[in-house]
Amino acid sequence: MYLFHNFKARNDLCSEDKRIFDSYVGPAQEVKKGSHLAREGETxxxxxxxxxxxxxRYRMLRDGSEPITSLLLPGDISDNGQGLHARLEFSIKAITPLRFTTIDPAGAERLFERPRILRLFRASGHISHSTALNWIINVSARSAEGRIANLLCECYARSHAAGLTYRGRYFFPLTQTEISDVLGLSSVHVSRSISKIKRKGLIENCDHKQIRIKNWRGLATLGDFRQDDLELSS
Incomplete structure (x- = not known):
């Protein structure tokens, strides 16, 4: 979770950690929107x-629907290690054009031998767990407006931690259908709820698939957002 953004600039890793990490990371690859990085049932x-x-990450249901179980943003890692040795219970798909690098299983095992790097992977796993718990609460206990507000706050906080925001603006490429797949709402319900949030003066759409948060405190209150869940130390 965003902890791997600008890895070489981290001050909690020594120069040898960074050198070794860099030696096991493959060259950057690019794929189109809709491309799969992994599929359910694979290792x-x-x-x-x-x-x-x-x-x-998403899971295909019998009726053909594809509820999204988590989002991967710049700085995130597809898995904190367990999936390298177990059958995947989800698929991983690009929802925008995507650029990424890879670490193969042998390289991951060597990296896990470095205590500081291992702590970083574990911190990523802990934050993923906290985010998943929040999504469960979001769907089960919050109103439609609250669910959307919480999601907007989460994505802003994660983007901000990775240094990818500017004066309240951040990249938010999810379509109404994808928001529906995340939050368990109909597209119509999503559309109406977003319109209400805008009328309250909390957010506004910008060009290039960006959103600007006009009132952070108001949006966070509406979504009952707890930023400390995303601030575990590495």
């Missing part, structure tokens, strides 16, 4: 470090 062939664009 993850490598770890994916997201550099640019958004991806998601």
């Amino acid at each position: 993850l062939k490598c770890l994916h470090l997201i550099e640019k664009g958004w991806a998601c």
Whole structure:
């Protein structure tokens, strides 16, 4: 979770950690929107470090629907290690054009031998767990407006931690259908709820698939957002 953004600039890793990490990361790759990095039922062939664009984990249901179970933003890693040795219970798909690098299983094992790097992977896993718990609460206990507000706050906070925001603006490429797949709402309900949030003066749409948060405190209150869940130390 965003902890791997600008990895070489981290001050909690020594120069040898960074050198070794860099030696096991493959060259950058790019794929189109809709491309799969992994599919349900497979064993993850490598770890994916997201550099640019958004991806998601999702699971195909019998009725053909594809509820999104988590989002992968720049600085995120596709898995914190367990999936390299186990059958995947989800698929990973690019929801925008995507650029990423990879670490193969042998390289991951060597990196896990470095205590500081291992702590970083574990911190990423803990934040992923906290985010997943929040999504469960979001769907089960919050209103439609609250769910959307919480999601907007989460994506802003993660983008901000990776240094990808500017004066309240950030990249938010999700379509209404994809928001529906995240939050368990109909597209119509999503559209109406977003319009209400805008009328309250909390957000506004910008060009290039960006959103500007006009009133952070108001949006966070509406969504009952707890930023400390995303601030575990590495």
